[in-house]
Amino acid sequence: xxxxxxxxxxxxxxxxxxxxxxxxxxxxxxxxxxxxxxxxxxxxxxxxxxxxxxxxxxxxxxxxxxxxxxxxxxxxxxxxxxxxxxxxxxxxxxxxxxxxxxxxxxxxxxxxxxxxxxxxxxxxxxxxxxxxx
Amino acid sequence: xxxxxxxxxxxxxxxxxxxxxxxxxxxxxxxxxxxxxxxxxxxxxxxxxxxxxxxxxxxxxxxxxxxxxxxxxxxxxxxxxxxxxxxxxxxxxxxxxxxxxxx
Numbered sequence: 001x002x003x004x005x006x007x008x009x010x011x012x013x014x015x016x017x018x019x020x021x022x023x024x025x026x027x028x029x030x031x032x033x034x035x036x037x038x039x040x041x042x043x044x045x046x047x048x049x050x051x052x053x054x055x056x057x058x059x060x061x062x063x064x065x066x067x068x069x070x071x072x073x074x075x076x077x078x079x080x081x082x083x084x085x086x087x088x089x090x091x092x093x094x095x096x097x098x099x100x101x102x103x104x105x106x107x108x109x110x111x112x113x114x115x116x117x118x119x120x121x122x123x124x125x126x127x128x129x130x131x132x133x
Numbered sequence: 134x135x136x137x138x139x140x141x142x143x144x145x146x147x148x149x150x151x152x153x154x155x156x157x158x159x160x161x162x163x164x165x166x167x168x169x170x171x172x173x174x175x176x177x178x179x180x181x182x183x184x185x186x187x188x189x190x191x192x193x194x195x196x197x198x199x200x201x202x203x204x205x206x207x208x209x210x211x212x213x214x215x216x217x218x219x220x221x222x223x224x225x226x227x228x229x230x231x232x233x234x235x236x
Binding site: 010013014016017018020021025026029030033036037040041044045047048049050051052053055058059062 | 138166182183188
């Protein structure tokens with residue numbers, strides 16, 4: 001008496017699965033699975049590149065990177081497609097998600113390199129323009 | 134429909150464990166782990182996630198999916214002794230530079 005029977009556990013499984021895999025959820029979340037799949041490949045390599053950490057932190061890193069990819073991939077694909085009309089936004093989603101996953105936590109280092117390159121370009125233009133400092 | 138949901142839930146749990154073990158092994162990797170070993174575990178993680186959520190694009194898992202997921206899980210658990218204390222096995226890493234041999 002009072003012990004949950006096996007049938008109850010099966011019923012709970014069915015209930016949770018019915019919620020998780022309902023048609024409504026599938027319609028909303030399904031299209032984003034391409035981003036998650038591509039980002040998880042990139043995030044796996046990014047995780048292997050990182051210093052060893054606790055398992056919980058590793059899982060959190062993985063979820064965080066895939067979450068970031070979900071948030072910014074579509075916007076980045078739209079920006080790239082605007083500059084390259086021959087590339088469709090749909091075709092860009094997977095490679096961009098892969099790249100976002102691969103970068104992982106290295107965004108500050110990447111942005112610092114981009115800023116350094118821009119500054120070097122500006123310096124080059126100034127010297128070519130005949131400036132003497 | 135209840136049968137569909139039961140298969141989906143069993144597959145979901147098996148695949149999540151496969152993906153979790155993959156994440157743990159990738160976390161244990163330090164510099165020097167071979168690219169093919171990294172790719173192997175990246176594939177475990179990604180395929181585990183894709184398979185876990187397959188009902189979201191209308192593919193309901195049956196015995197075949199469950200069998201493959203269980204086989205992957207058994208394989209990963211069986212190789213656990215090689216990854217004791219979260220250290221990659223020797224055959225997963227490249228050769229050390231010759232200079233290190235004198236240290």
